[in-house]
Every structure is written in structure tokens, then in C-alpha cells.
Amino acid sequence: MPGGNVRDVRRRVRSVQNIQQITRAMKFVAASKLRRAQDRIFSARPYANRMLAVLNSLAARANPELHPLLVQRDGDKVMLVVVTSDRGLCGAFSSNIIKAATRYIREENINETISLTLVGRKGADWFRHRPWPVRHEYVNIMSRVDLKYAQEISRSIIDYYLAGELDAIYLVYNEFKSVVQQNVVIEKVLPIQRLDFDDQEEVLLDHIYEQPPSVLFDHLLERHVETQVFRAMLESEAAEHGSRMTAMDAATRNAKDMIESLTLRMNRMRQTSITTEIIEIIGGAEALVEDK
Amino acid sequence: MAEKIELEIVTPEQLLFSGEVEEVVVPGSEGYLGILPGHAPLLSELQIGVISYRRDSQETKVFCSRGFVEVLPDRVSILAEAAELPDQINVEQARAHQMQAEQLLRSDDPDTDYAQALLDLREAQIRLDLAEQSTAT
DSSP states (O other): HHHHHHHHHHHHHHHHHHHHHHHHHHHHHHHHHHHHHHHHHHHHHHHHHHHHHHHHHHHHSSSSSGGGGGGOOOOOOOEEEEEESSSSOSTTTHHHHHHHHHHHHHHTTTTTTEEEEEHHHHHHHHHHHHSSSEEEEEEGGGOOOOOHHHHHHHHHHHHHHHSSSSSEEEEEEEEETTTTTEEEEEEEEEEOOOOSSSOOOHHOOOESSOOOOOHHHHHHHHHHHHHHHHHHHHHHHHHHHHHHHHHHHHHHHHHHHHHHHHHHHHHHHHHHHHHHHHHHHHHHHHHHHHHH | OOOOEEEEEEEEEEEEEEEEESSSEEEETTTTEETTEEEEEEEEEEEEEEEEEEETTEEEEEEEEEEEEEEEEEEEEEEEEEEOGGGGOOHHHHHHHHHHHHHHHHHHOOOOOOOHHHHHHHHHHHHHHHHHHHHHH
């Protein structure tokens, strides 16, 4: 039955059109969210970078005994803070992060000592079924990135480090490069990294501390960890919208191609069936003429 | 006055200033600190107050609320939790905060956080003073 087949194809065209409408809408929503997220990360970056620079120069100069967070430990009790997205349909965004995190665990050979803090539902769902212990899970916070979550996460990080439960903490997240490009970054948060100076004399230069160093460092380091975590979350948010926009743009384009090829097929089928019918009618008419 | 020192003022919201200046005064938590080029390395917390810096003999004042300052001989980095130029100050909001804080201080509710209310009041007053000064001149 060629006629029935045409109807099937037409139904498929319509369903692809519906999907295309959704992907196109998602693309526009992502684009407008991206603009806001981009503004936030651009204005947060200078502060975070400056903070890191100050901390690095401080860590290089200050006596490590001044504060426990400045002490470098060589242990292998590592925790990764893995930042993924809460929602799907954003291309390889979350799977890139998950891949990078698992590769890191394998390469550093820390299978036994690793633990995780997961931000975002995608990462949480995936790592739940893996053998590595999960310390904290933060799900459904990426749609509204707020400083208070960053504070909560950084507090727990600092507590673990001070208690000696962890020797190093890394952030794994997507850095927002541009709308079409995200970079997976693995960044050390604690212990604070020392800056290497070429000039040894500069290293010997220590600061005057206006307040007792322990108090000062307490506040400064707390603020620093908070800032870095918050920045990672903002980067990831902007990158996620960018990634979703690209993915949905590609999906919309694919839908268009598919509609075109299906429509072509449908028309061809319709034409064939018409041709066959005409031939049949002509054949029938000729048979009648011959009969006379 | 050929010598200059690099100054950078950043907050979580914005990069407020970056450039070379002749002198900076910051509200350290133990009192105001004047910084000239070649200052000894120093690290201090900041309290609520006014940062002022001089550039080409022109003085600029900036509201600042808590944070840190790192001084190196050739560079001053100010990491403030909040900082605003006089024309960025939201006068109405500051006034509202002032009223709110005053109300809290007058209340006899034992749960009132007086220390916090006092800080809020101070913050609002400094903002208002600074905004007023800049419109007066």
C-alpha cells in the first residue's frame, strides 16, 4: 500500500518538526541565560585572580608555620570537587568532566584514597554507581548559583583539611572560554600553591602583619577558598549555557536536514504512487478499447 | 613626585580601579594607613571606611567595606568585599539601611544583634557622607 506509507512519512516529518521547535526554543533560552552568566563570570574573574595572586605570593614568603592551611603535605588523601550540570541536553559538557575526573584518578593511582564532592546532578548520578566514596552531593543548585553554596562547600573543604582527613583538594570544572568553547580544568585549591621566584632575595621579603597572622590568615584563607569555589561554579554555569546553546543549535540544524530528506522521500513516494495509478488506468482503458 | 605605585581595587562585583598612583590611604582594621611608593610589604584587613588615592595630584575617594590589602614595594592590591565610587553609591538604599539599623538599635528585643546593627549603621553613614561630599564639590 504506497498511500499508507506516505502518511507514515508525513507523520515522521511532523514529529521532527515538533522536536525542532523545542530545540530551537532551548537554544534561545540558553542564549539569554548565557548572557547573564557571562556577565557574572566576567565581573567575578578579576577579584578571584587578584586573590589568587596575593595568596600565592603570600604562601611563598610567609612562614608555613603561621597557619595550618599553608602547610604542604605529601599525603595521597585527595578529594576532587567535581562540578557538572543538573540538566542534560548540553552536549558532552558533563561527560567531559566525568571523563577527566576518572582519568585523573587512574593516572594518579589514588583509587584507594580518593574521595569526592559532587556538584550537579549529572555527576552525582554517574558517580553514585562507582566505588569511590562521596562525601557531599549538591544537586539542583546550578540553575541558581549562589555564594552561600560556595561558602558551604568551602567550609567543609577547610574543615577536612584542617582535621588532616585530606591532604589535597582539587576542583574539576568547565572553564568558560567562549560561547563555543569550554575547557576542562583541574585546579588545586588546597594546600595553597607556592609561587616560584627566580629571584631568591624577593622570597626572603616577609610581610608586616597588621593583625596577628593567625587571625589574618584565618579570614584571608577562608575567603580565598570560598572565592575559588564560587568562581568555578560561575565558570561552569556560563560554560553549561554555552554548551547547551551549541548543542541545541546543532540539533536544530540536524532536524532541518532530516525534514528536508524526509519531505523529499515523501514526495517521491507520492509521485510514484500517482504514476503507478495513471499507468494502471491507462492500461485498463486500453484493455477496454481492445475488447471492443 | 616621579615615583608611582601600582594600585588595584577589586571586589567580587567589579574591577573598580587599576592604575598608577602617587599615594593611597586605606582603612586598616587598626586605623588608616598611608602608603607611598616603596612601602615595606604589608598585609592587613580592612574595615568599613574610605579609601583615597592620589593620581596626578587629583584625589579620589572610594567607599570600602571590609576586605584585605596587600602592599608590596611597587604594588598595592585591595580586595574589598564591597567598594563603590561616590557616584556609584545608592543613596536611597543607604538611607533605608540607616533607618533600619537605627530602629534595630532602639529596639529592646534581646535577640537583636547590636554589633551587626552598629556596623550596618556605620556603613550607611559613611556611604551617605561620601555621596554628599561628592555632590557638594
